[in-house]
Amino acid sequence: xxDIINFKAMKTNIYEAEIKDEKDFVELALSFGKPMKSRQHxxxxxxxxxxxxxxxxxxxxxxxxxxxxxxxHTDCAYLKLPPKYILLRYVGSIENPTPxxxxxxxxxxLSDEEIDxxxxxxxxxxxxxxxxxxxxxxxxxxxxxKEVMKLVNPKEDxxxxxxxxxxxxxxxxxxxxxxxxNNHTHLHFRPKIKIEENNKRILQRIxxx
Ligand SMILES: [Fe+2]
Numbered sequence: 001x002x003d004i005i006n007f008k009a010m011k012t013n014i015y016e017a018e019i020k021d022e023k024d025f026v027e028l029a030l031s032f033g034k035p036m037k038s039r040q041h042x043x044x045x046x047x048x049x050x051x052x053x054x055x056x057x058x059x060x061x062x063x064x065x066x067x068x069x070x071x072x073h074t075d076c077a078y079l080k081l082p083p084k085y086i087l088l089r090y091v092g093s094i095e096n097p098t099p100x101x102x103x104x105x106x107x108x109x110l111s112d113e114e115i116d117x118x119x120x121x122x123x124x125x126x127x128x129x130x131x132x133x134x135x136x137x138x139x140x141x142x143x144x145x146k147e148v149m150k151l152v153n154p155k156e157d158x159x160x161x162x163x164x165x166x167x168x169x170x171x172x173x174x175x176x177x178x179x180x181x182n183n184h185t186h187l188h189f190r191p192k193i194k195i196e197e198n199n200k201r202i203l204q205r206i207x208x209x
Pocket of ligand 1: 188
């Protein structure tokens with residue numbers, strides 16, 4: 001039985017709950033769909049730990065950015081079909097850690113030219129194999145991550161102006177808080193982390209296809 005103190009569907013398609021038991025976290029994930037297994041170990045829970053870049057060996061956002069802000073992105077933008085939901089659960093030891101930033105991508109805020117840009121302008125997406133081409137919005141599914149995507153003609157980039165028009169909110173974390181983000185309609189980012197959070201701001205993540 002999931003011990004949910006505060007589980008509500010927000011208008012923005014973000015769900016929040018408090019889940020004390022890891023098994024219940026997995027159970028909640030299963031109620032949203034099929035979990036994606038993490039690459040290396042075949043486990044469904046990824047552990048995300050904010051750390052300084054110099055201790056990271058494998059190429060990753062932590063290696064590239066360390067405690068600095070992570071850029072706005074769709075999770076797993078390199079997949080032909082990025083996961084529909086991302087479940088995050090705070091399990092770190094520091095209180096009031098740096099929030100996660102969420103960007104609600106609302107097409108109705110865009111000019112006709114900007115809508116054309118997100119639907120028709122083609123980006124090259126680096127994937128595990130040869131890569132593929134895609135616009136930012138296709139079949140109502142968002143894909144945006146400049147770490148793995150490059151505009152064929154970089155001069156055309158309108159994303160700074162487009163992202164500036166979108167509403168942002170902050171997810172404040174406390175122990176066992178769970179948030180479910182719709183990865184097809186929202187982008188997210190991690191702001192710059194305080195040095196005292198090094199190794200202590202820990203999130204569990206389950207991606208749902
Ligand atoms: Fe992410």
